[in-house]
Amino acid sequence: MAIIISSNGGKAVKVEKSSFEKEDYLQQYIYENPESIPLYEIKEDIRLLILAREFPTNSGPIDAIGIDKYGELYIVETKLYTNTEKRRVIAQSLDYGAALWKHSNDFNEFLKILDQHTQKAFKLRTMEKISEFFELETEDVDALIEKVRDNLNNGVFHFVVLMDKLDDRLKDLILYVNQNSQFDVYAVEFEYYKHDAYEIIIPKIFGTEVKKDIAVSSSTDTRRKWTEELLLQDAKQRLSPDEFKGFEQIYAFSKQHASEIRLGTGMYGSFSPVFGTICERSLFTLSTDKRLSFNFEWTAKVNEQLAQMFKEKLETIGFSFSENFKELRPSVMAEEWLPRTKEILDILDQLLDQKKD
CATH class of the missing domain: 3.10.110 (Ubiquitin Conjugating Enzyme)
Known part of the structure; x- marks a missing residue:
């Protein structure tokens, strides 16, 4: 598919679809531009803050970890269509979730690792970056961190798979998992175009259909009243x-x-x-x-x-x-x-x- 770019209604240029040459570039792009993930289609006011890239776990490094202002955790995995491991990306993401869940044994260690990443990327500690990004006071940051702790302890994660091209088998698998589990798994396909010094990204998200039909997103209320x-x-x-x-x-x-x-x-x-x-x-x-x-x-x-x-x-x-x-x-x-x-x-x-x- 091609797109047309013009300037003030004239000098139209046809731009053919390009491709990401390396997964590393896609990872870095998401790290620097998390708003390119269309989570607003899940909930309008969601803003994603990527806190760490290549977060270490016993199952290997997670491409990116992010949070929103509700304290929800996002595990982001990137794969190019040419990657032969792309069909295992869902299983790999869930494996990362299980490995991350183990950090609930030592939440302070989890925060310490995040601090290392945020200090390197933003020259701020995690809580300072959260306060700056979401414009929160200290007590609100403390409350958000407690929600993160609860979600980590309960294994409540959102899995986001980013690819330059999605096939129908992966889309069907995501719909099946969302329909038959407590997990939220989303896939985002990035159409990528390049013209002169400009990059154009058209994101399309899959997996929101089921959650919108059967439940309110867990970011609104993950609590349960027990007797x-x-x-x-x-x-x-x-x-x-x-x-x-x-x-x-x-x-x-x-x-x-x-x-x-x-x-x-x-x-x-x-x-x-x-x-x-x-x-x-x-x-x-x-x-x-x-x-x-x-x-x-x-x-x-x-x-x-x-x-x-x-x-x-x-x-x-x-x-x-x-x-x-x-x-x-x-x-x-x-x-x-x-x-x-x-x-x-x-x-x-x-x-x-x-x-x-």
């Missing part, structure tokens, strides 16, 4: 019989001893008990995604001695934590916490008894 009944039903459905038994034991202990049990609002059920006699913040969070998070960061803000004691007692039963544990909420999977369920509850008993004494 005890729904929490236990979700746990029974997602966990193995042994895992569910351990989950029930910890929940029953919490229900008996906690002054309050706070239920999460994410896509997975979770609960955070508050043992008010020793701390006004929850010591841990247990989720139906099989994660047990130790909330040292929250605890240390109100009682550093308790956070230190909790950490040391957990280390005596085989857990290990980094030196900056007071800044973290590290989590472990079921294979680590389940065999230690009784010992964990014994530790909580000891902490509660020490307060009585």
Whole structure:
């Protein structure tokens, strides 16, 4: 396809479609011009800030990571049509999502890596760049970062595949995935034209049809209202019989001893008990995604001695934590916490008894 360029109605020039010679150029173009991704077709006021390029993960570097003003995370993967791996791009993107999700174990490390990228690209830390780009005050930036943390912890990502040409098979696959999963996968085809010193990009986005028909974009509200009944039903459905038994034991202990049990609002059920006699913040969070998070960061803000004691007692039963544990909420999977369920509850008993004494 060709386009016609003219100046003031005259000197019309026919310009044939060009092609990106290298994926690296396409990556850099998106990094510098994120507004060329037509996310406004998903939601009118979305502005995408690309925070990192070549973000490292155990599955390889993610081409680009971006966020919007709602704290939604975007995993961007670029592929030229000539790339023989283009048919695996959806599986590759999901693999990156799983690898990125692991960073929820150490959110501070995730921010540290982002800081390295934003300082190199913008000479600003991540939170400073977010404040500048979205014109937010400090408290609003803090709230946005908490939403990013929640989305990372719950594995809520938007996958965006950028190509110079999309074939029908890939379009059909994207529609199928969106129709039959909780994922948002979008593909953007870039028609590229070059005339003298000018570059002309015509973006076309695919994958929005399903989400517009069956649901409101998750950027408006990804929260869910959980009850005890729904929490236990979700746990029974997602966990193995042994895992569910351990989950029930910890929940029953919490229900008996906690002054309050706070239920999460994410896509997975979770609960955070508050043992008010020793701390006004929850010591841990247990989720139906099989994660047990130790909330040292929250605890240390109100009682550093308790956070230190909790950490040391957990280390005596085989857990290990980094030196900056007071800044973290590290989590472990079921294979680590389940065999230690009784010992964990014994530790909580000891902490509660020490307060009585």
